[in-house]
Amino acid sequence: MLNKLKKVGRLEYLIIAGVAIAATAVANVPGMYSAASNWRSRISSELDKPGNQQMQALKTASAKDWIADDQKAFASAVDAFISDLETCRKYAEAVGGAVDSVAGSYTKYWTSLGNLVGSAFALLIPLTIYKLLPTPAGVIARIISATIGIMVVACIINMTAALQSFISAASNVFSQLTVGGRVIQLENLKPTGGAAIKFNDAKINWSPPSTYVEPKRNQPAPYGK
Template sequence: MPYPLLHAKAALDELKLAARSAPGIMVGVTIATTALANVPGMGDAKANWNSLAKALEVEYPNLIGNAVFLSRAGWIADDREAFLNAASVFSGDLQKLSGLCYTMEGQVDQVRDAYALYWMEIGLLAATVLGYLLACQAMKLTPHLRAAGEILLARLTLLTNAMIAQKTKVLYGFLAVAGGTLATSSQSLGQLFNIQPTESAAINFERAVIPTDPPSVYLAPKRELPARPKQQQR
């Protein structure tokens, strides 16, 4: 079992152990159980976003650069300029997409860290509660401290449940904000895969024809003539 899941399981086990002496703490156990998540899976998602971002940032632009280099000969001047411009625009779009992937990676990482921090705090709380429970149980075994022990045990139960509820509320508040940000980024990512020309700009590649016939009239390229030297004045 991955370490993050072991951490959450250990925290819940300690809370359940505390609930044996204070059954009311099972309310807190139930609340904490709702915050179980696939933290290792978030780590895998983070790594995947990072890998894609790096490929878009380095690997694919290098392929475009190689294509430009290997196809540098045999162009008509205007076609060459158009190709270089298209390659430049495409490379820029790849960089933008890479930045969006890095953003997704960071957001997933923040969510993962939030869950990890939550279970670390729950584990520390459970360990502390177990210590106080031992003190309360010792007081209940003493005749003149039994009433005080019962009162402290009841207060400890209420405080434990309240703290678990508060920490879970903070976690869910963060997740709501992070979820909105992730949704916005995902929407932007989805739009990148749905860009295509429409109406008059649409291209029907099944009917597209590229003419290869030479022009009917040959136009010689314009050349600048050298300037005539000025005659020296006598």
């Protein structure tokens, strides 16, 4: 699209300034759509179905074969994990949606710019011939051409400013999702104070783990007694 804008700039040199402005909006839009698809379709779907279903299956299996009293605690922990997994899935969905919105804004920008370039090109082509005439018509043609050039540059400035405003707002959203948000701020989970881990003083206990002792239950009296 920049090359087409440069061609139009050859017809009216004022438009060259618009080329420099539009160049600031060059971005890898296909890469954005690909990233958005990965977040929304791949990561989110894997957390939604395989992860959720596997944990539910694990919980169901534990209820069948686990006879210890702490099975309920395990099932409760699984439910809590599934809930946190759903939070992560919604987070991935939100990130994918934000990236998709940014990609869409760039697509609309360049589509609008393409329409503008096409219209300007159609207007400037006939004026190019008239500008060569050493007559009043040539003077008028040059004035009209310059006016079109100024209007094109003004449109590019406004479009680029609107895009930058949207990107700035989107960057605030991303900062909340990836930096400001506590969803993935793992440092918030770091133990502090008395619970802080001192790896330099850590020691490994090589003694065997304790043997599980089945909790006491009321047993039926032997048969015949």
